[in-house]
Amino acid sequence: xxxxxxxxxxxxxxxxxxxxxxxxxxxxxxxxxxxxxxxxxxxxxxxxxxxxxxxxxxxxxxxxxxxxxxxxxxxxxxxxxxxxxxxxxxxxxxxxxxxxxxxxxxxxxxxxxxxxxxxxxxxxxxxxx
Numbered sequence: 001x002x003x004x005x006x007x008x009x010x011x012x013x014x015x016x017x018x019x020x021x022x023x024x025x026x027x028x029x030x031x032x033x034x035x036x037x038x039x040x041x042x043x044x045x046x047x048x049x050x051x052x053x054x055x056x057x058x059x060x061x062x063x064x065x066x067x068x069x070x071x072x073x074x075x076x077x078x079x080x081x082x083x084x085x086x087x088x089x090x091x092x093x094x095x096x097x098x099x100x101x102x103x104x105x106x107x108x109x110x111x112x113x114x115x116x117x118x119x120x121x122x123x124x125x126x127x128x129x
Contacts, residue, residue, distance in 0.1 A: 008033045009125050012052040014043040014069065015087070016061040020110070024056060024087075027114045028121060040064035044072055047079055054125055056108075056117075059088035059099070067102060074103040083124045087112060 011032045013024045021036050028034060035050055037043035040061055047055070055073075059066040066086060073079045085106035086099040096107045105127075106120045 009053040010035065010050065011121060011125075012037065012043065012046055012050070012055045014038075014040075014055060014061075014066065015058040017058075020058065020087075020112075023112065024117070027112075027117050031118075032121070040066070040069045043069050047073065047082065051079070052082060054121060054128070055082060055084045056087050056121070057084050057104075059086050059090055059095070067098065070099070070102045070104060081128070083128045085120055085124060087117075 009032050011028060012035045013021055014037045015021050015024070016038050021038070025034060035046055035052060037046050040063060043055070043057070057066040057069055066088070070084050073082060073084065083105040084103065085108060086104050087108045087110065088095065089110045091109045099107045105124050108117060108120060
């Protein structure tokens with residue numbers, strides 16, 4: 001590790017809405033090193049550069065969806081093991097099933113519950129350590 005990084009786990013937050021990224025930052029910044037992306041393409045670039053320990057990924061974004069990002073990550077041997085938790089306003093069971101069928105380890109619905117976000121991030125980082 002270089003001097004710019006801490007021993008904190010690295011979590012990538014992906015959402016096209018700045019307010020959602022800010023809320024997640026508030027919830028997670030004390031315990032984790034965070035990176036932020038506002039689009040699918042930006043998320044994929046950051047993953048290639050930084051290899052986060054976990055990704056919180058919005059489903060509905062302009063251009064390419066979070067499902068697209070997850071498919072790309074799971075198809076690449078270099079990134080397929082990175083756990084993905086979808087964070088979405090899509091609350092139907094079918095939406096959640098789609099996320100899990102793509103390889104996600106979790107699915108949180110908006111509006112997000114801060115305690116649930118912290119719990120899922122902590123649990124999945126522990127499982128994939």
